[in-house]
């Protein structure tokens with residue numbers, strides 16, 4: 454849908470090529486982890502690619518911690534809020550989250566719909582995102598006010614938005630993922646594909662795979678619904694440690710910034726089926742039918 458209005462949001466959005474909304478039907482299935490990993494994979498896919506990650510999980514912002522930029526502050530410039538750059542060296546990975554605006558990490562955000570809507574509008578209109586190849590947006594679980602506000606504000610970029618749905622393989626998560634898929638259909642939001650997270654546990658000692666939460670449910674749902682299956686991520690204790698320690702932006706255990714292509718999470722999955730998952734997101738994008 455082309456919108457001719459010239460607004461602060463439409464001006465910012467006109468500099469963003471692709472917008473990927475990461476959503477899930479259910480909480481705790483790994484949506485923020487997938488959004489972080491996706492942003493890092495896109496970032497490392499080429500030395501010139503510019504990526505933004507926007508956390509609109511307003512009541513549970515976790516992206517700053519996962520990217521290791523917890524406690525950083527955003528500041529105002531004459532051209533709006535300057536996002537936090539997770540890569541100090543070349544400012545190609547911009548991050549914005551309500552987490553940067555809280556006085557204390559433990560502060561809770563208790564906002565009603567209108568205030569959440571105003572915050573999302575500010576994130577899109579007031580943040581100086583600059584030129585971006587990809588903006589990855591981490592959303593709250595379910596299909597809430599935030600999703601509706603987001604889509605309304607993103608309407609000037611309607612032809613450049615797609616969703617990635619994250620689920621775990623259990624039946625209860627799949628039912629909620631199905632609701633999420635129905636929502637995308639109701640609002641005419643193209644789906645890049647489904648990610649099955651926590652799909653099997655690989656024993657770090659012997660490599661034996663145990664299907665803790667069963668496996669293949671996300672893949673089966675994708676097949677039945679005619680949506681691309683992007684791939685599966687196993688339950689991985691080292692992934693948790695990297696995300697919890699904010700090591701996603703650093704080499705494993707190095708404790709300091711290291712060059713492009715060697716980020717903790719990306720490095721961890723290099724050459725594995727999970728790495729292909731994130732490559733798939735980019736490939737599937739090219740195959741999407743034209744959008745109205």
Ligand SMILES: Nc1ncnc2c1ncn2[C@@H]1O[C@H](COP(=O)(O)OP(=O)(O)OP(=O)(O)O)[C@@H](O)[C@H]1O
Nearest residue numbers: 480481482483484485486594651687688689693696
């Ligand atoms: N593949 C995985 N292996 C092991 N642990 C994981 C995996 N994916 C996510 N986790 C862990 O599960 C927890 C929840 O993940 P995450 O915060 O990404 O989920 P979410 O769906 O965004 O949650 P919320 O509903 O709070 O937004 C985190 O502690 C994360 O480290």
Ligand code: SF4
Nearest residue numbers: 656657658659660661
């Ligand atoms: S899968 Fe094998 S090595 Fe791993 S915990 Fe079980 S028995 Fe031990």
